[in-house]
Amino acid sequence: MRCFDVGTNNPQGIYAGVDIGSLTTKSVIMKGGKVIGSSILHTGIQPEESGTEVLRMALDSISLSQTDLRYTIATGYGRISARYADDTATEITCHTKGVYHYNPSARTIIDMGGQDCKVIRVDESGNVSDFIMNDKCAAGTGRFLEVIASAFKVGLDELGPMALEGTECVPISSTCTVFAESEVISLLARGEKPENILRGIHNAISNRIAGMAFRVGVEKDIFFSGGVAKNAGMKSALEGVFHESILIPGFDPQLMGALGAAVLAGNLGSGE
Amino acid sequence: MNMALTNLQKIQEAVERRPGEIDALKKNGQKVLGWIGYTLPEEIIHAAGIIPVRLGRGGDDRLVEIGSRYISTQNCVFIRATAGLFAENSDPYVQKSDGVAFDTTCMQVYRLGEVTKYYFRKKTFFLGVPRCFQTPQARQYFLMELEEFTLRLEEFSGKKIESHALAASIGLYNEIREAIKALYMHAAHDNPPVITWHEIYGVVHAGYYLDRQEYLALLKDLLHEIEELRDAGVVGKASKRVRILLSGSVIAPGDTKLIDIITGLNGNIIADDLWSGLDPYIGIDIREPTLKGIADAYMDRLLPPAIPHLDQSTDNRLHNLKDAVKESSADGVIYHSLRYCDSVTFKGLEMKEFLSHEKIPFLEIHTEYAKSDIEAIRTRSEAFIEMVKFRKQAGGRI
Numbered sequence: 001m002r003c004f005d006v007g008t009n010n011p012q013g014i015y016a017g018v019d020i021g022s023l024t025t026k027s028v029i030m031k032g033g034k035v036i037g038s039s040i041l042h043t044g045i046q047p048e049e050s051g052t053e054v055l056r057m058a059l060d061s062i063s064l065s066q067t068d069l070r071y072t073i074a075t076g077y078g079r080i081s082a083r084y085a086d087d088t089a090t091e092i093t094c095h096t097k098g099v100y101h102y103n104p105s106a107r108t109i110i111d112m113g114g115q116d117c118k119v120i121r122v123d124e125s126g127n128v129s130d131f132i133m134n135d136k137c138a139a140g141t142g143r144f145l146e147v148i149a150s151a152f153k154v155g156l157d158e159l160g161p162m163a164l165e166g167t168e169c170v171p172i173s174s175t176c177t178v179f180a181e182s183e184v185i186s187l188l189a190r191g192e193k194p195e196n197i198l199r200g201i202h203n204a205i206s207n208r209i210a211g212m213a214f215r216v217g218v219e220k221d222i223f224f225s226g227g228v229a230k231n232a233g234m235k236s237a238l239e240g241v242f243h244e245s246i247l248i249p250g251f252d253p254q255l256m257g258a259l260g261a262a263v264l265a266g267n268l269g270s271g272e
Numbered sequence: 273m274n275m276a277l278t279n280l281q282k283i284q285e286a287v288e289r290r291p292g293e294i295d296a297l298k299k300n301g302q303k304v305l306g307w308i309g310y311t312l313p314e315e316i317i318h319a320a321g322i323i324p325v326r327l328g329r330g331g332d333d334r335l336v337e338i339g340s341r342y343i344s345t346q347n348c349v350f351i352r353a354t355a356g357l358f359a360e361n362s363d364p365y366v367q368k369s370d371g372v373a374f375d376t377t378c379m380q381v382y383r384l385g386e387v388t389k390y391y392f393r394k395k396t397f398f399l400g401v402p403r404c405f406q407t408p409q410a411r412q413y414f415l416m417e418l419e420e421f422t423l424r425l426e427e428f429s430g431k432k433i434e435s436h437a438l439a440a441s442i443g444l445y446n447e448i449r450e451a452i453k454a455l456y457m458h459a460a461h462d463n464p465p466v467i468t469w470h471e472i473y474g475v476v477h478a479g480y481y482l483d484r485q486e487y488l489a490l491l492k493d494l495l496h497e498i499e500e501l502r503d504a505g506v507v508g509k510a511s512k513r514v515r516i517l518l519s520g521s522v523i524a525p526g527d528t529k530l531i532d533i534i535t536g537l538n539g540n541i542i543a544d545d546l547w548s549g550l551d552p553y554i555g556i557d558i559r560e561p562t563l564k565g566i567a568d569a570y571m572d573r574l575l576p577p578a579i580p581h582l583d584q585s586t587d588n589r590l591h592n593l594k595d596a597v598k599e600s601s602a603d604g605v606i607y608h609s610l611r612y613c614d615s616v617t618f619k620g621l622e623m624k625e626f627l628s629h630e631k632i633p634f635l636e637i638h639t640e641y642a643k644s645d646i647e648a649i650r651t652r653s654e655a656f657i658e659m660v661k662f663r664k665q666a667g668g669r670i
Contacts, residue, residue, distance in 0.1 A: 077647055092655035093662075116648070127662040133652055135638055135645075215621060 013070035015269055016058070017261025018051045018085060019094065020078025023114030023142050024227060025050040026258040027058035029069075030266060037062040038255055043114075047078030055084060071269025073261040077115070089264055091257045092120055092131050098260030099223050100126035102250045107219040110209060110238065110246070111256070112228030114142040119213045130216045138177045142227050147177050148201055151184045152194055159198060163233030166199030180204075202237035210241045222246050229253035277501075279494035280471060283478050286490060290481045291364040294323060298368065303429055306369030308354065308384065310377040310547055310576040311401045313566045315558075316418065317373070318484055319433045319441035320425040325365045326480035327372065328354045330527030333641045335360065343387050348613040349640045350522050351380045358392045365481060371395035371428060373421075378578040378615065397424055404582055405571045415567040422563060439561035444484055449553040451491035452476060456550050458498055460543050460600035464510045466498045469541045470531060473549060477525045513540035514657045514664075517597055519623070520608035520636075521577075521616040522548045530608055530637060530649065537654050543600035545593050546608075547576060554592075578615040589619070590626045597632050603660045604633035606653065611640040633660050 012032070019026045021043060029037035039057035043050045051074060059065055066072075066084065074082035075094040082088060095111045100122055109120040115138065121130040138144045142156075149156045170192050172183060180201065187197050224246045228234055230253060238246045249256055294304060305317050306327040317324040329335065330350050339355030357363050372394050374385030382398070389396040400417040402410035426432050452475075459469040475494065479487050516539045523530065523546055534541055544550055555573035558565045574592050581587040597605060605627060609617040617638065624634045635656040637649055 077651070080647075080650075090651050090655040090658055092651070093658045125666050127666060128655065128659040129663075131652075131655060131659070133648065135648075215624075 013266075013269065014064065014068050015262050015265035016055060016069050016072040017094065017258040017263070017265055018055050018072065018074045018076075018082065019091065019255075019257035019261060020047045020051045020054075020074065020076040020082065021091075021114045021227075021257070022077055022116075023146075024254065025054040025076070025078070026255050027051075027054040028255055028258040028262045029058050029062060029064070030259075030262040033266075035251070035259065035262075037064070038252070038258070040254065043078070048081040048083065051078055051082050052084050071265040073265040073268070075257050075261045086265070087268060089261060092118060092128060092133075094257045094260030094264060095225055096120055096122055096128050096260060097126065097263045098251075098256035098258075099225055099249050101259070101263050103221065103223055103247070105221045106223045106247075108213070108222045110213070110222065110224050111226040112141060112209075112224075112234070113226040113257075117141055117209060117212075117226070117228075119209065119216055119218075121216050121219070132212045132216050134212065144177045144180070144205070145228065145231070147181050148184060148198075151181050151188075152198070157230070160202075160231035160233035160235075162195050163198040163202045164236060166193070166195040166197075168193075168196045168199070169203050170196045170200035172197075172200045172204040198233065199237070202231075202233045203240065205234065206237040206241040209238065213242070218242065218244070220244060223249055225249055225253045225256040227254040277467060277471070277494065277497055279490060279497050280467075280475070283475055283482075283490050283494070286482055286486060287478050290483075291368070293483070294325075294364075294368050297323060298370075303370045304365075304368050305371050305373055305397070305425075305428070306365060307373040309373070309375035309381050309399070310552070310578070311414075311570055312373060312375040312399055313418070313570055315438070315441045315445045315566060316422055316433065316563070317425060318444070319438040320422075320429045321431050321437075322425060322429050324484075325369060327357070327363075327365055327369065328522075328524050329357050329363065330522070330524030331529060331641055332356075332526060333643070336641050342391050343383060346612050347380045347383065348521065348610045350524055350527075350610060350613070351384050353524075353641060355384055355387055358388050358394070361392070369394070371397060373397035373399065375399040375401050377401045377576050380613075395428075397421065397428075401579075402571075403580060405575060405579060406581075406583065411567060411571050414571055415564055418563045418567050435561070438563075442558050442561045442566070444488060446556075446558065448479065448484065448488050448491065449556060451488065451495060452479075452550065452553040454495055455491070455498075456543065458495075458502075462498075462502055464508045466502045467494075469543065470535065473523075473531075473544070476549060480525070511540050513538050514660045515540050515542045515601060515603045516657075517541075517543045517545065517593075517600055517602035517605050518549075518608060519545035519593055519605055520620075521610040521613040522546065523608060524548055527641065529641070529643075529646065530606070530639065530653075533646065533650050533653050534606065537650065537657055539606075539653065539657050543596055543602060545596050551576075577613075577619060590623065593623065594627065594630055594632070597627070597630075602632075603664065604635065604656065606656065607634060607636045609636060609638045611638065633663070 014031045017028045025043045026040045037058045072085045074085035074088045075091045079088040099106045111118050118133040123129040304323045306325045314324045335353040335356030336349045339352035343355045376382045388394045399421045402413050455472045556569050558569040620636045627634045
């Protein structure tokens with residue numbers, strides 16, 4: 001486990017953040033401004049159990065228990081059933097806090113998680129100044145990429161590298177998960193190269209994200225967080241569409257929500 | 273409705289009695305005219321001795337599905353749900369309406385009128401509305417439409433509208449408008465509040481059905497009670513919650529999704545800029561008790577969202593929203609756009625940019641009546657409230 005100095009935010013005590021997402025549940029434990037423990041697991045059908053379990057795993061990894069925690073914040077869609085937490089905050093606030101604490105130059109965050117994607121504008125104090133989320137559509141989410149990976153019969157982590165190998169960008173006319181899957185099958189049947197199709201898919205999603213970003217504006221530095229940020233093909237496609245460098249936070253991008261929740265727990269729990 | 277105020281209870285009881293009262297009045301030969309629209313002067317219906325009832329329901333996805341059998345799914349859910357209301361014919365006011373009037377401000381409302389006539393065989397009345405309110409020709413056209421509408425109402429009721437009856441109805445409606453505005457002032461300015469915005473919204477919707485004379489009397493009693501309680505200091509604690517102004521598409525009776533989410537998150541709705549709320553009651557100044565006076569006043573008031581304003585620099589909708597935010601000391605605006613309510617949806621970005629110059633936080637919630645997006649809306653609304661709170665704590669200009 002790497003330890004990260006979070007600068008001036010250095011509250012005494014041990015604080016936890018738990019991010020209960022639709023696909024994965026994450027926890028980060030912080031002490032003295034440093035991350036001292038973390039864990040990730042697949043979200044089960046009971047979000048509260050997943051949150052409790054991931055927190056226990058993170059604490060076990062550093063031989064602590066819940067009684068050692070001064071304050072815990074839950075975020076993500078499962079935050080509404082998190083009796084183990086002292087308070088809750090939205091993933092929009094938490095991703096912002098998480099990214100900003102390591103990267104105070106962040107002014108725009110593109111977060112792509114399991115079932116939603118969002119573009120967040122950040123002010124100079126590290127607070128949200130505007131945001132937009134996807135609207136009843138899975139395009140640009142981990143769930144969408146899971147469906148596409150299934151259509152290609154490859155692992156989720158293979159999609160990005162395959163897209164980067166594409167020499168052409170096959171136009172994809174729909175980012176609807178169901179129609180995109182049908183389109184992919186048709187394109188494969190027509191003999192299109194899988195790498196080129198995947199490059200097209202990543203490009204189509206990036207264009208969709210750019211459409212969202214238009215409504216809140218984009219300012220450098222642009223950071224990319226959430227589980228999908230581990231997909232190098234998506235990062236590359238976003239850079240192509242935004243014509244800017246897309247930066248990955250200096251900590252596991254999938255843990256940004258939980259990290260931000262822990263940072264916020266430190267602020268609230270220490271009365272800052 | 274919160275029954276802490278005695279007169280809220282009385283209004284609720286009056287609403288419950290109303291279907292039976294209307295039945296009795298119909299037995300005595302009085303006609304009921306339901307209406308749906310934005311630029312339809314109810315004063316004229318009232319002056320004709322006809323019982324006016326404002327129709328339409330929201331929030332029920334089942335009615336949307338029923339309505340979608342009769343009207344394109346690319347109409348907004350309010351229109352489809354209301355088509356479903358006619359198809360199902362179980363709403364007491366739809367049942368009791370001897371006719372239904374529609375104006376053409378919103379073309380989806382006009383289509384609903386056509387559907388109502390064609391499929392449900394209702395006697396229908398259409399009031400033409402010009403597309404650009406600002407020109408002399410538009411005023412002339414609207415006056416001619418009102419004259420035609422009046423003739424048809426007289427034919428329907430079998431009674432000529434006398435000028436003194438029209439003057440009396442205009443006077444009554446002016447008083448109702450003033451009372452509604454006074455209620456909204458309490459929601460915006462009293463802290464601790466004696467009456468909440470949500471309660472006032474219910475009172476406005478009660479006025480869709482009640483006898484208008486009785487309604488005015490109830491409004492006056494309610495205002496008197498509020499002022500007495502406030503002056504006596506019989507109120508709760510001052511609220512520090514984030515103050516929200518709600519704007520955008522119609523939030524019809526029965527549609528509580530967004531309101532429940534915001535209030536459940538400790539957001540404090542203190543004002544609105546809605547055609548199902550305050551907007552129909554503001555900016556109407558009928559200078560002479562005639563059809564011309566009515567036509568001019570309706571052309572001069574706040575533009576409904578569906579009407580284009582060709583001189584964009586003088587579009588009073590944007591300025592009205594900004595003024596409403598300042599007047600109510602709102603911390604931010606939540607802009608509710610119903611799917612396929614294009615005239616509101618298209619305005620969203622312009623509203624946002626306009627308000628951003630004033631440093632007024634703005635969140636657009638694009639939704640429909642299905643419950644599938646409740647958690648997504650909750651997250652957006654909660655994040656917006658968090659954002660405003662953090663900015664206030666940081667001392668930033670809201």
